[in-house]
Amino acid sequence: MTRREALVIRGRRAIRLIAGSTMLLVVAGTLEGFVSPIPWWSLDEKLLVSALTAVALALFINLDRGRTAQAAV
Numbered sequence: 322m323t324r325r326e327a328l329v330i331r332g333r334r335a336i337r338l339i340a341g342s343t344m345l346l347v348v349a350g351t352l353e354g355f356v357s358p359i360p361w362w363s364l365d366e367k368l369l370v371s372a373l374t375a376v377a378l379a380l381f382i383n384l385d386r387g388r389t390a391q392a393a394v
Contacts (some may be wrong), residue, residue, distance in 0.1 A: 341385075345378075348374070352370065352374065356370050
């Protein structure tokens with residue numbers, strides 16, 4: 322593989338990582354800005370939102386791994 326080909330392949334991966342990180346930061350900021358300061362929600366309700374977010378993140382990561390594995394074949 323030439324240097325140019327390697328740069329293109331690694332560049333695509335880097336862009337995907339940056340996009341994914343940006344999306345995660347936007348979601349985290351949104352939750353922190355809108356859910357955390359709600360005074361009338363109990364701690365249990367806030368922990369439920371946290372658990373649902375963790376499940377959604379795990380599903381997203383697993384779906385992305387499956388898609389990446391299919392693209393490699």
